[in-house]
Amino acid sequence: MLIRRLAAEERLTTSFPLQAYAFEASPLSGERVEAFHRYLPYNRGNRTLVVEEDGETQAAASAIPMRQNLRGRVLPMAGVAGVATHPLARRRGHVRALLHQLLDEMRDEGHQLTALHPFRAGFYERFGYVGLPRTRTVRFSPADLDPLLRAELPGEVTWERIGAGYAGYRAFTECCVRERHGFAIFPEFRAVGLRDRDDRWLVTARIDGTTMGALTYRIDDDGELLGDDLLTTDPYARALLLQFLARHVDQVDRISLQVPADELPELWLTDLAVHVEARVSRSGSLAPMARLLALDTLAGLPAGPGRVRVELVGDRWLAGNHLLDGTTGQLELAAGGPAPSATLTAAGLSALAYGVLDPVEVDVRGLGSIGPDAAAELRRLFPRALPYLFADF
Structure with missing residues (x-):
């Protein structure tokens, strides 16, 4: 299995046909294939990776370099789109491998957030994504x-x-x-x-x-x-x-x-x-999802006067034991000192940062283990908020 980045023109015969099969009526008409050429210029700055076996494209995924507001700060965000697999190559781990490399590369380039519209929310929750409100x-x-x-x-x-x-x-x-x-x-x-x-x-x-x-x-x-x-x-x-x-x-x-x-x-x-x-169903019309890609994203965000130690577990990009302190009005990654503790997955921390779940809801959904004292501190640090993911990608 080889993962490589596509050059712009290669999309016409590799990622575009796979995406069309996954998300559109098929087989494609000649007119729709022609439309790929008109669509190509609007993808030139995307990062598109494909999995290849014996020279044939098995899966594809793209990231669009976007910007998103997180609690008042505008940050680089990777909009993941066009995730698709050849029908004979599904359930072989290709998408997992693609997403790991794609988000590795986007994170290394400074993208601190990522968002997508999932084909199945439970699948992406395992990658640390959490649901946002649907329009x-x-x-x-x-x-x-x-x-x-x-x-x-x-x-x-x-x-x-x-x-x-x-x-x-x-x-x-x-x-x-x-x-x-x-x-x-x-x-x-x-x-x-x-x-x-x-x-x-x-x-x-x-x-x-x-x-x-x-x-x-x-x-x-x-x-x-x-x-x-x-x-x-x-x-x-x-x-x-x-x-x-x-x-x-x-x-x-x-x-x-x-x-x-x-x-x-x-x-x-x-x-x-x-x-x-706001219709949401497993077979389509799913709400968007998002997650943090770097813990430094939190530094400097507006925060309430909470103080809690969190252990981040089970994630490729967020891990370790960290003290979050908002006593100055801005969230700081502090060095030490006494504080209630909680265990969080990446999805759990992302849910709190985006303001979509209360700490108790994070605990109930299995996205962390949070006691009453830690819940109270996290509630102060991350007041509930309703994010509005305007961009439809």
């Missing part, structure tokens, strides 16, 4: 937004094709990644695919000349306005975008949007009949 799909009738048509709101909206408005949209997502816990963005070489496809409308909300909301969307043949992520940093901006959608009452029957887990659409308006759904 919610919100559906409602534009008629229910009628009260907003009479509202006097500060600011203005602009409407254009995403190809024309891409630069402003990209700048707004750069602002979001600096402000929003869990938010992640693609590198520019990948992100420009949105501009080049130019298959979305873009509506932007500005208040006092500053962009505070944006939505990309399209309208299908069945009378539904299909929105992507509703990105807002201000309630007025959200209201401006919804007011824009209300003007489609005579054009579309339904509107659907993607919103983060902490958004409460049922409180947007009185008498808004809204359906909110």
